[in-house]
Amino acid sequence: MLPGIYRWIHILAGVMWIGLLYYFNFVQVAALKAAQADSSAAGITKHVAPRALLFFRWAAVATWLAGAALLGANFVPAFTFQAGWEKIGMGAWLGTIMLINVWALIWPNQKRILGIVQASDAEKNKARRVAFLASRTNTMLSIPMLFFMVAQSHIGM
Amino acid sequence: MKNPLDSLWGTVIAGLILTVILYYIVKSLIGG
Numbered sequence: 210m211l212p213g214i215y216r217w218i219h220i221l222a223g224v225m226w227i228g229l230l231y232y233f234n235f236v237q238v239a240a241l242k243a244a245q246a247d248s249s250a251a252g253i254t255k256h257v258a259p260r261a262l263l264f265f266r267w268a269a270v271a272t273w274l275a276g277a278a279l280l281g282a283n284f285v286p287a288f289t290f291q292a293g294w295e296k297i298g299m300g301a302w303l304g305t306i307m308l309i310n311v312w313a314l315i316w317p318n319q320k321r322i323l324g325i326v327q328a329s330d331a332e333k334n335k336a337r338r339v340a341f342l343a344s345r346t347n348t349m350l351s352i353p354m355l356f357f358m359v360a361q362s363h364i365g366m
Numbered sequence: 367m368k369n370p371l372d373s374l375w376g377t378v379i380a381g382l383i384l385t386v387i388l389y390y391i392v393k394s395l396i397g398g
Contacts, residue, residue, distance in 0.1 A: 234374065260382045299388055345371035352381030353388045366393050 215279040222271035227264040227351055234348045237261075238341070254323060262319055269311045273304060296366065300357030307347045307354065314343035 237253065244250040278300065280287050287298040316338035321328035328336060360366065370376030 218369050241396070290395050299392050344373055345377050349371065349377050349381040349384060352378070353385040356385050357392070366389070366396055
């Protein structure tokens with residue numbers, strides 16, 4: 210029963226995390242560029258982005274914790290690529306790198322961009338670039354991460 | 367050289383290429 214519950218939470222939170230990651234990359238980046246051209250960007254930066262980032266970063270934590278709980282005693286075998294755990298191990302490592310990206314790069318830099326933390330214009334520009342590249346890196350990593358999550362039980366290798 | 371991550375589709379293609387590379391790494395770990 211418990212592993213099923215952990216899997217359910219892992220998928221629920223994962224859909225929210227990766228769904229919002231794809232929203233940022235597939236929708237918001239282009240929308241913000243268009244909105245800046247007609248001076249309506251504040252609608253996104255003031256009202257949408259902070260809310261999206263709140264659910265995004267905590268969904269990332271919930272996804273990782275539920276995944277770790279689901280692995281249970283197989284946590285170390287997965288992360289050390291022991292026999293039978295190589296595929297999920299790769300997925301788990303990619304997910305872990307993505308979680309670190311969220312909390313160490315995306316969120317601290319978004320706080321500067323959105324004015325939650327004071328920053329000069331030069332610092333904001335640098336933060337914009339770092340947050341953008343970290344977010345794009347996570348979008349790139351999500352593709353193999355999801356492949357290996359599915360592969361553990363459904364793709365023979 | 368342009369950073370592929372600057373483009374949305376460059377990002378997706380980079381992700382697909384990375385999937386193939388990691389597939390073969392994991393396959394070699396399994397011994398397949």
